[in-house]
Amino acid sequence: MKNQVQAQLDRETLSALMDGHLQGAEAGKALRMMDSAEARECWQVYHLVGDVLRSSDLAACGRDSAFVSRLSARLAQETGPVAVVPATRPRDTRDVARPAANDGVFRWKMVAGLASFAAVAAIGWGVMGGIGPQPGMGAQLAQGPSGAPTQVVTLMAAPQATLATASEPAAAVMLRDARLDELLAAHRQTAGASALGNAAGFLRNATFEGPGR
Amino acid sequence: MSTAVVSGMDGRPGSRRLGLVALGWCVSGLLAVAGAQPAAQFGGAVDRSVGPPQRSIAEWLVRLQQASRVPSYVGTFVVSSAAGAMSSARIWHVCEGDVQMERVEALTGVPRSTFRRNESVVTFLPESRVVRMDQGETGGVFPNLLNNGQGFKTADYYAANEVGQGRVAGFDADIVVLQPRDDWRFGYRIWSEKRTGLVVKTQTLDASGHVLEQAAFSELQLNAPVQADKLRQMMGSTEGYRVTKAERVRTTPEAEGWRLKAGVPGFQPQSCYRRPVSPVTSVVQWVFSDGLATVSLFMQPFERERHDREGLAVLGATHTMTRRVADRGGDWWVTAVGEVPPATLKAFLQGIERRP
Numbered sequence: 001m002k003n004q005v006q007a008q009l010d011r012e013t014l015s016a017l018m019d020g021h022l023q024g025a026e027a028g029k030a031l032r033m034m035d036s037a038e039a040r041e042c043w044q045v046y047h048l049v050g051d052v053l054r055s056s057d058l059a060a061c062g063r064d065s066a067f068v069s070r071l072s073a074r075l076a077q078e079t080g081p082v083a084v085v086p087a088t089r090p091r092d093t094r095d096v097a098r099p100a101a102n103d104g105v106f107r108w109k110m111v112a113g114l115a116s117f118a119a120v121a122a123i124g125w126g127v128m129g130g131i132g133p134q135p136g137m138g139a140q141l142a143q144g145p146s147g148a149p150t151q152v153v154t155l156m157a158a159p160q161a162t163l164a165t166a167s168e169p170a171a172a173v174m175l176r177d178a179r180l181d182e183l184l185a186a187h188r189q190t191a192g193a194s195a196l197g198n199a200a201g202f203l204r205n206a207t208f209e210g211p212g213r
Numbered sequence: 214m215s216t217a218v219v220s221g222m223d224g225r226p227g228s229r230r231l232g233l234v235a236l237g238w239c240v241s242g243l244l245a246v247a248g249a250q251p252a253a254q255f256g257g258a259v260d261r262s263v264g265p266p267q268r269s270i271a272e273w274l275v276r277l278q279q280a281s282r283v284p285s286y287v288g289t290f291v292v293s294s295a296a297g298a299m300s301s302a303r304i305w306h307v308c309e310g311d312v313q314m315e316r317v318e319a320l321t322g323v324p325r326s327t328f329r330r331n332e333s334v335v336t337f338l339p340e341s342r343v344v345r346m347d348q349g350e351t352g353g354v355f356p357n358l359l360n361n362g363q364g365f366k367t368a369d370y371y372a373a374n375e376v377g378q379g380r381v382a383g384f385d386a387d388i389v390v391l392q393p394r395d396d397w398r399f400g401y402r403i404w405s406e407k408r409t410g411l412v413v414k415t416q417t418l419d420a421s422g423h424v425l426e427q428a429a430f431s432e433l434q435l436n437a438p439v440q441a442d443k444l445r446q447m448m449g450s451t452e453g454y455r456v457t458k459a460e461r462v463r464t465t466p467e468a469e470g471w472r473l474k475a476g477v478p479g480f481q482p483q484s485c486y487r488r489p490v491s492p493v494t495s496v497v498q499w500v501f502s503d504g505l506a507t508v509s510l511f512m513q514p515f516e517r518e519r520h521d522r523e524g525l526a527v528l529g530a531t532h533t534m535t536r537r538v539a540d541r542g543g544d545w546w547v548t549a550v551g552e553v554p555p556a557t558l559k560a561f562l563q564g565i566e567r568r569p
Contacts, residue, residue, distance in 0.1 A: 019443065053438045179519070180526065180533060180548075182490060187509040187531075187550040189334065189347055189459070190484065190500045202334075204415075204428045206317040206327040207302040208292040208529065 014042055018050075041065065270373040273389055274504070277403065280410035282308050288382065288433035289320075294426045294529030301431070307439040314444045328448035335448050344451045347459040367504030370394055370479040379404055381413040382433035391505065396420055397477050397557045398506050399530060409435065417530035417552065426529035461488040461498075467568070469497045471512060475564040477557055479503040501551075501561070508551030508561060515544035525555055534558040540567045 016022050017030040033039050044065055188205040268276065285307040293299040305316040317327040327336045336345040371391045379388050386404040393400050400422075404414035414429035464487045466472060473482075480501040489495045496513040515537055526533040530552045538545040547565055549558040 021443075021447070050438070179490070183496070183509070183511050183548055183550055184528070184531065184533070186461075186488060186496075186498055186511070187507070190486075190498070190507065190509060202315065202329055203290050203302075203304060203317065204292055206315075206329075206336075207290050207319065207428070208294075208298075208300045208426075 011042060014039060015046060018043070018046055040068070044068075267375050268373065268389075270368045270371055270391070273373045273391070273405075274367060276410045277405060277412055280405065280412060281313060283409050283411050283435065284308055285437055285439040286411070286433060286435045287437040287439060288430040290317075290428065291431050292426070292428040292529075295424060296527070296529070298529065304430075305437075305439050305444065307441045307444065309441050312441065314441050314448075316444050316447065326447075328444060330445065330448060335451075337451075337454065342454050344454040344456045345459065346456060366479065370398065370503055371400075371505065376402075378407075379414075381406075382430040384413060384433060384435070386413055390418075395478065396554065397479065397560070398503060398553055399425065401505065404429070406435075411435070419554065426531075459488065461486040464497065466497075466499050469512070470568050471497070471499065472566060472568050473561070473564045474566050475560070477501075477508075477560050477564070480506075480508060480557075480561075483507075506552050508549060508553055508557065510561060510565060511548040511550065512538075512565075513546050515546045520546040525558075532558055534562060536562040538565065538567070 013022070013026075013030045013033065017027065017034075022030050034043065283306070286304070287306070288304050289301060290304050291299065291301040300322060301320045303318040303320060307314050311331075313329070313331055315327075315329040317329075319325045319327075323338065324340055325336055325338050327334060329335075332348070334347045336347075337343075338345070371393055374390045374392060376388050376390050379386050381404045385407045387407055389403050389405060391401040391403065400418040402416040402418060402424075403412055405411065406413050413433060414427065416427040417425045419425055464485050466482070466485050469485070469487070480503050483500040483502050485500070486498045487495050488498065490513065494513060494516075496511050499510045499512070501508045501510070520535075520537065523535050523537060531550065532553065532555050533548060533550045534555060535546065535548045538547050545567070547562060549561045551558060
């Protein structure tokens with residue numbers, strides 16, 4: 001009776017553990033639970049189910065548990081230099097858990113980070129000719145770095161546009177300010193629903209928060 | 214990360230199977246064309262010997278919108294702008310009946326996860342331990358689809374041209390260009406997955422055909438196991454977070470004292486909200502749409518020390534333009550934001566005025 005209740009609990013916690021939904025003490029408890037052979041078998045089966053759902057080619061993996069028990073047995077036998085084992089083992093497990101792909105992701109993030117920075121530098125302000133009542137006010141045009149995209153500049157090709165050299169050069173390139181960000185965010189919330197169906201617009205907006213956010 | 218690797222690997226057999234399906238479909242299409250020769254000769258469809266007849270703009274709009282009903286998928290979504298900014302996110306999507314759910318885990322920039330359940334959006338910012346909640350008001354799953362039949366005449370302002378086939382994230386896709394019929398809006402080049410219609414890639418194009426911004430799946434797994442329950446549970450677990458709610462109140466431009474003396478062709482007023490920006494001030498947002506592109510007008514009282522620069526800002530396809538509007542009772546600061554050419558924002562800013 002008690003066993004059954006226990007087993008019931010096991011499966012749910014185990015499933016949550018698998019999905020990475022447990023944190024802190026809950027995760028610790030779940031991991032301790034994994035000591036039982038039954039829990040490990042369940043773990044195995046759940047993963048197999050997941051694999052098969054993703055691809056039927058993965059169904060033919062029946063030797064996993066044998067491999068794991070052989071590995072544990074061998075590990076238990078290891079009596080080698082104590083100092084070496086802890087030094088190498090964590091490293092090995094990490095390598096196994098995180099293949100080289102991880103490396104790529106990190107580099108990707110670096111590149112994306114740089115790109116975001118470049119974009120921040122490229123966002124500038126200019127004056128559209130004829131707009132607004134005071135032409136003298138804020139007649140500043142972003143002068144991005146030489147490699148910066150020319151979007152802003154081409155728009156400035158309007159005849160009346162005055163390429164005022166900024167009185168304060170530091171302010172010429174304006175980083176996005178928080179107030180404009182708020183408006184952009186508000187716009188995105190409402191715009192998400194209309195561009196090319198709900199999903200596409202939402203995905204674009206949720207992904208493209210823009211640099212600096 | 215390991216999930217991305219795994220799904221990337223096992224995505225391949227799936228796409229191969231899909232490729233076979235597509236091949237079978239093409240062959241059957243070929244047979245159909247052979248059987249209906251007079252139809253094929255009609256209109257001199259020289260460069261389109263294989264495949265179905267061109268869909269009209271209306272058919273495309275419906276197809277693209279219905280595609281968000283795909284039961285489920287998992288993928289990596291990348292958005293990049295002409296200026297070089299690039300963002301990516303891991304996406305989980307599931308649609309059960311009338312309920313659409315999504316989880317978007319940002320892979321670039323500030324860590325954040327965004328969940329959507331139909332119109333409700335919850336954004337978790339784990340670094341600042343803040344959750345932003347926004348309860349949308351547009352009911353139903355496809356409000357836009359209905360709008361297209363009624364308020365919007367999207368089909369009057371864009372033309373659809375099928376320009377060929379391509380492959381995105383391992384899936385064969387039809388490429389269609391939604392070409393604006395005037396200069397008030399941008400064009401879109403869209404890759405739509407052949408079988409489901411799912412939008413797998415989009416490009417926003419300016420008048421000269423330059424790509425301003427593009428978004429695409431770099432990797433996609435259709436019909437992946439995604440559990441709506443799990444997403445709902447994750448969306449609701451705000452423990453340990455400070456919850457902030459988007460306090461926007463529905464209002465009308467009339468009540469706020471605004472009107473548009475001259476609109477922009479095709480753009481219909483959609484909704485109007487008032488939202489607080491600080492404890493003392495609030496901003497009125499008036500939203501316009503032509504069915505594809507959206508423009509927001511933000512009106513707030515002018516403050517000399519904060520509102521010092523009129524002008525234009527660009528972020529991907531999103532343009533922002535600001536103008537000070539004079540009024541006897543105190544000036545106003547109006548900001549137009551939209552995925553439209555600057556000229557359109559300018560027209561909006563010149564058209565907006567205080568009601569006498």
